[in-house]
Amino acid sequence: EIVLTQSPGTLSLSPGERATLSCRASQSVSSSYIAWYQQKPGQPPRLLIYAASRRATGIPDRFSGSGSGTDFTLTISRLEPEDFAVYYCQQCGSSPLTFGGGTKVEIK
Amino acid sequence: EVQLVGSGGGLVQPGRSLRLSCATSGFTFDNYGMHWVRQAPGKGLEWVAGITWNSGIIDYADSVKGRFTTSRDNAKNSLYLQMNSLRAEDTAFYYCARAREMYRDAFDIWGQGTMVTVSS
Numbered sequence: 001e002i003v004l005t006q007s008p009g010t011l012s013l014s015p016g017e018r019a020t021l022s023c024r025a026s027q028s029v030s031s032s033y034i035a036w037y038q039q040k041p042g043q044p045p046r047l048l049i050y051a052a053s054r055r056a057t058g059i060p061d062r063f064s065g066s067g068s069g070t071d072f073t074l075t076i077s078r079l080e081p082e083d084f085a086v087y088y089c090q091q092c093g094s095s096p097l098t099f100g101g102g103t104k105v106e107i108k
Numbered sequence: 109e110v111q112l113v114g115s116g117g118g119l120v121q122p123g124r125s126l127r128l129s130c131a132t133s134g135f136t137f138d139n140y141g142m143h144w145v146r147q148a149p150g151k152g153l154e155w156v157a158g159i160t161w162n163s164g165i166i167d168y169a170d171s172v173k174g175r176f177t178t179s180r181d182n183a184k185n186s187l188y189l190q191m192n193s194l195r196a197e198d199t200a201f202y203y204c205a206r207a208r209e210m211y212r213d214a215f216d217i218w219g220q221g222t223m224v225t226v227s228s
């Protein structure tokens with residue numbers, strides 16, 4: 001099983017600041033199989049990034065993904081008020097599919 | 109509009125069974141792989157099971173293997189999760205989700221979730 005470790009657990013930032021979220025895999029994962037999701041309270045997750053760096057439909061360009069091998073990053077260039085949420089990475093290339101533990105981006 | 113609508117959740121005693129359904133609309137259901145993901149209250153996401161468009165491949169998390177069975181009825185545009193021998197640790201919101209293009213792909217559409225509570 002591929003374990004995904006997200007860091008930090010919580011990120012305290014102000015609107016307008018840059019957020020950098022990390023996702024480290026226990027073994028190499030093809031970038032084709034890394035996704036990032038945003039989840040707000042009481043809502044299902046929303047797909048932000050697939051294939052490590054491709055934005056899903058309707059996702060603003062302040063969200064970007066990068067990385068390869070075992071290290072992947074989600075960057076939010078300038079935080080908007082609606083971006084404060086929990087973010088999860090996922091690997092969907094091998095069974096069992098796995099999610100990281102999540103990073104909460106909170107208002108400082 | 110593309111929609112996934114989950115149903116069938118509720119309160120059930122340990123050891124009993126429950127069947128979840130996911131009704132889909134707005135897309136060609138039999139073109140897509142589908143998955144179940146759960147989230148215990150206040151916790152993270154856990155993948156539960158997945159099924160390809162033709163049911164040719166069905167996968168399960170170790171935590172539910174042998175107890176849960178996923179299936180689909182392409183004629184009814186619906187996905188199902190039969191949950192047997194339920195345990196307290198199965199208490200969670202259960203989401204159905206569509207794989208974006210291939211079975212092993214990101215999940216681009218999610219249902220609203222249905223809550224399952226296992227308690228005596």
